[in-house]
Amino acid sequence: MIQIENLTKVYQTKDRDVIGVDNVSLTINEGEIFGIVGYSGAGKSSLLRCINLLERPTKGRILVDGLDLMSLNANNLRKARLKIGMIFQHFHLISQKTVAENIIFALRAASTPAKEIDQRVEELLDMVDLADKKDVFPAQLSGGQKQRVGIARALANEPSVLLCDEATSALDPNTTSSILKLLKKINRELNITIVLITHEMNVVKEICDRMAIMQDGKVVESGNVYDIFSAPKNDLTKTFIKDVVNIDVPEEMLQKCTGQIVKITFRGDIAGESVISDMIQTFDVKGNFLHGLIEYIQERPLGMFVMEMKGDKTEIDKAIDYMSSQQVDVEVIRDVI
């Protein structure tokens, strides 16, 4: 578990102080995948780098598995870092060492007995599917392979936490997806808590359990990923979510419509189609879909539809009330013209 308490990071430049992280408190539970989202400059990278004290917070506390990192001396902090793995956007492998040597470097940091080293290297390379690249230098690997080496190195000393600093931002979509699958596998099989920062909502949608959105050094919204995707509150959150679930209807299309336009959101286990067909049969309204999609977030469906409703105004209102009573979110986007 990671507890971030009132964390503030101020950068001193020549003429002024820049606030990187502004009084952030977050608790990241054991075994979850937590995503921190924000545009560049939002402070997410600073926040992540404060978790293993690559950057020292100006104020606040960081507790990893109950250990107050800022109270540790240099040597104990080094030992604590053995249990906090980290991977990077640009991998940061030692270019003059082979894949195996890069992993051995991490193992030696934890004074792993020499006779166990070979076996650990094999295990780690098997886990990241790179057993055949053992004696290859990083320059001969693709981006995805380099990140796999980075992951193997980060996991070498069996950490309880893995920090991912834009780990997929330098990779193409296919590779990103395979790395995310690997991260998820690591999380589930080894029960490692993962904290990742990214500007891609797809990454969050794909693997995160909970998330926080950052802006100007502050956390503006946080919670369960499914809840945030289905009902974002903050404007910035909404903008981010549009990257993944965008159901905006083109303006020209809207102008052609004369009925009431509503946005209907189905969450999880509700059988969406049945509510709509019941509504059409029960009330004297006509429904016309303008847009719709179903996304699967954490394996739960999230359905969003934009519908034009035509008919008598009172009938439409009754229909909306009916849908709302069936646990369906209905938002009126535009009234009847």
Added chain:
Amino acid sequence: MLFDVDRIVELLPEMTQAFGETIYMIGIALLVALIIGLPLGIILFVTDKGLFLENKPIKSVLGFVVNVIRSIPFIILMVAITPFTKLIVGNSIGPTAASVALSVAAIPFFARIVETSLREIDKGVIEAAIAVGATPWMIIKDVLLPEAKSSIIQGITLTVISLVAYSAMAGFVGGGGIGDLAIRFGYYRYDNTIMILTVVILLLLVQIFQWIGDKAAKAVDKS
């Protein structure tokens, strides 16, 4: 006659000896530069602001000393440290004495080159090593030195070539070597043959060292 072959044959023993002295002086100075200058360069780098052994007093003092020595022209340095040279090797002339001055000049020169080479390393790689929980010594041994290896080898080449030039200067104050030969015959006796020959030898030396250095730097680089 500008170039006299007989003269060369006649002076061949002296030439061979001078050549040997030059290599001897450069060899000693290079060895000392590697033994002292390399760690010094590493210290200059790792004690810098924002690095894992940040230490302002050490960085400032060492940086200052290095700058002082580097700002003194070699020919003046050589004369100025004569008492020190006497203390170390017992006399102040000859190739051994000259190698003291060459070493003193080579240490800060090479240290700065090492520091610059280390500075070229991607900071992220160092950061990743810190995040992994590596000790400072591990970072120096397994990250800094391997990553800067090729660049440091080029730095050694540069140091050797500078030492060739400095060693020739040492000839001016009785340091022996090829420079001494050039001064005694070429300058004082207007012996053009010797003059040209020493130039050719120095030129070849530099070319050979550069060629070896380039090959070595390329051979060790895996990136």
